[in-house]
Amino acid sequence: MIRKLKSGEYxxxxxxxxxxxxxxxxxxxxxxxxxxxxxEREIQYFKRH
Structure with a gap:
């Protein structure tokens, strides 16, 4: 889950x-x-390999 912060970062x-x-x-x-x-894609890949 990605959220944008007030500082403009994600x-x-x-x-x-x-x-x-x-x-x-x-x-x-x-x-x-x-x-x-x-x-986030790298995290999902790591969780399954």
Missing amino acids: RIYSRKVDPKTGKRRNLGTFQSKEAAQKH
């Missing part, structure tokens, strides 16, 4: 809520939406 959050904190985990912050989408 941050990837986990899809599931972290039971310990009750919030979504921050999986990285990127300057552009394209970079965030690329990294």
